[in-house]
Amino acid sequence: MDAKIVDVAAKAGVSPATVSRVLNRSSGVTEKTRLKVMKAIEELGYHPNAAAKHLRSQKTKTIGVIAQDINSTYFTEIIKGIENMAYAQSYRVIICDSENQKEKEQEYLNLLLDRTIDGLILIAPLIADEEIIELADKGYFVAVVGRHIEHERIPCVYTDNVKFSREVVKHLVQQGHRDIVFLNGYPDAVDSFERLEGYLKALRDYQIPFRPEFVENGHFSEIGGYEALKRLVEKKLSFTAVFAANDEMALGVYRACAELGIRIPDQLAVIGVDNNRISKYINPTLSTVSQPKYTMGSILVEKFIDQMNENQFENKRVFVVDSELIVRESSTFTVGSSPEKP
Numbered sequence: 011m012d013a014k015i016v017d018v019a020a021k022a023g024v025s026p027a028t029v030s031r032v033l034n035r036s037s038g039v040t041e042k043t044r045l046k047v048m049k050a051i052e053e054l055g056y057h058p059n060a061a062a063k064h065l066r067s068q069k070t071k072t073i074g075v076i077a078q079d080i081n082s083t084y085f086t087e088i089i090k091g092i093e094n095m096a097y098a099q100s101y102r103v104i105i106c107d108s109e110n111q112k113e114k115e116q117e118y119l120n121l122l123l124d125r126t127i128d129g130l131i132l133i134a135p136l137i138a139d140e141e142i143i144e145l146a147d148k149g150y151f152v153a154v155v156g157r158h159i160e161h162e163r164i165p166c167v168y169t170d171n172v173k174f175s176r177e178v179v180k181h182l183v184q185q186g187h188r189d190i191v192f193l194n195g196y197p198d199a200v201d202s203f204e205r206l207e208g209y210l211k212a213l214r215d216y217q218i219p220f221r222p223e224f225v226e227n228g229h230f231s232e233i234g235g236y237e238a239l240k241r242l243v244e245k246k247l248s249f250t251a252v253f254a255a256n257d258e259m260a261l262g263v264y265r266a267c268a269e270l271g272i273r274i275p276d277q278l279a280v281i282g283v284d285n286n287r288i289s290k291y292i293n294p295t296l297s298t299v300s301q302p303k304y305t306m307g308s309i310l311v312e313k314f315i316d317q318m319n320e321n322q323f324e325n326k327r328v329f330v331v332d333s334e335l336i337v338r339e340s341s342t343f344t345v346g347s348s349p350e351k352p
Contacts, residue, residue, distance in 0.1 A: 013054035015147055016140045021050040026143045027160045033147055072102045073311065074122035076115055077133040078199075080107045082230065082258060083286045084303060088133055088155055091307025099315050101128075110196060110230070112136040123150060129318050131155065131311065134201055153314045155306055157200050158328060165317060167310040167329040171201050174299050174333045175208025176215065178253050178281050181297075181335060183216050186345035187251040187279060190218075193238050193263070195230035195255045202230075205255045205283070223247060228259035235262025243270060250278060250345055257282035257289050257298055264292065275343040285336060294339035301333045 019026045024043060031039050032047040039047075050056075073096055077085040093103050104127065108115035115136050122130055129151035132142065139159050145152050146163045153165045182190055192209045195202040206225065213220050226242060228234035235254055239262065242249070254260040260282030264274065272278050274294055282289065285300035309329055317327075 013056040014140075015056070015144045017054055018047065018050045018056050019140075021054060022046045026140045030143055030147050030161055030163075070126045070128055071100055072104060072127045073314070074104045074106065074125075074127045074130045075133065076106045076108055076118050076122070076130070076135070078108055078110050078115075078136065079230070080105065082256070082284075084256065084284050084301075085133055087303035088307040091304040091309075092131060092311045093307075095308040095311045096315070099312075101311075101315060108136070110136075112198075129153065129314055131314065134199065136196075136198065151314070151318050153310055155310055158330075162327070163317075165310060165313050165327040165329075167306045167331060169301050169306075169331055169333045171204035172208040172211065174283075174335065175205045175253070176212040177335045178283075178299065179209055179212030180215070181337065182251045182253065182279060182281065182341065183212070183218070185251075185279065185341065185343065188216075188218050189221075189224070189249040190251045190253060191224045191226065191242060191247075191249045193226055193228040193235055193252060193254040193259045195228065195259070197227060199230075202255060209253060224249060228254065228262065230256050230258060232258045232262040232265070235259030236266045237262070239263045239266040240270075251341070252278060252280050254280065254282045257284045257286040257296065260296055260298070261288070261292070264296075275340050279341040279343060281335075281341050290338065297338045297341040298336055299333050300336050302331050306331055 015026050015029050019029045022029065024047060028039060028043060029047050032044050075089060075092060077089060079085055080089065089105060096103050104122065106118040106122065108118060131153045134156035135142065135154065142152060142154065142159055142164065143161050146161055156168050158166050158168055179190060192206060194206055210220060223245065226238040228238040235258065239252070252263050254263060260280055263280050267274055267278060274280055280296065282296055282298040285298045289296040289298045313327065
């Protein structure tokens with residue numbers, strides 16, 4: 011089996027990103043580290059894919075995009091931003107929907123890379139950072155939405171999931187809530203993990219004990235949110251607020267509450283993420299976190315095309331875009347006095 015960049019990193023005792031910097035003759039690597047990496051490369055017989063690097067000179071004006079779920083407005087708005095900006099620069103876009111399946115994502119990845127495309131954009135990918143770094147080091151142009159990867163040739167755009175999750179919990183605590191449920195998406199997804207991390211940090215901020223039974227998986231879908239709330243109720247847990255990691259799951263919570271006779275917000279506060287269009291039209295209107303999804307897609311592909319054409323970034327390669335908590339009717343009911351933050 012051919013050696014991979016992760017094998018070189020493990021043998022040299024460094025990170026894959028450090029191996030990449032050595033391969034690309036980047037600054038910031040000591041001579042001692044460089045020699046360790048070069049020795050590991052020689053012993054393992056590792057070599058980047060020269061054929062992939064040759065593709066740089068064969069322009070097709072086509073970009074491949076792999077998304078987890080094009081039924082979700084989070085992905086569709088990002089894709090719209092990518093498509094419009096790409097079209098404005100005379101690029102075509104091929105879109106693949108992995109349907110939240112890592113195996114399917116890998117199949118599409120192999121399919122697109124076997125075909126003639128100039129570059130590949132991964133939206134909230136399920137594959138590991140090391141695999142993405144491996145692609146960049148083999149000469150492929152690859153960009154990522156929803157994750158920060160430390161590599162000089164991989165442009166990234168994302169929002170600070172931890173920060174806005176802490177803001178959501180802070181708002182709920184200030185409304186008097188202490189028994190707050192968190193509905194997770196996919197445990198292996200980076201954005202799920204980071205939003206859970208923000209939830210946990212906010213609980214510590216206000217000295218609220220973490221209760222594992224208050225975390226349920228809703229698989230980022232309406233039916234998942236519906237079933238998650240039903241499970242929580244069946245366990246006879248007492249809680250006054252639900253922070254759903256996306257609006258789809260929050261809508262599922264609404265549906266479950268309607269069936270169970272639970273009134274929002276006076277019996278249960280609900281907050282989602284994504285600011286889907288329907289969130290301001292349902293009754294009561296849904297409090298949510300707004301992410302500039304269209305802008306994320308358009309910014310990334312603009313810089314990505316610059317990189318593919320010039321083989322460098324005109325400005326920077328990592329973009330952290332601001333999000334905003336939009337407070338609407340679903341979380342405005344005050345259940346008690348607001349605890350003071352320590």
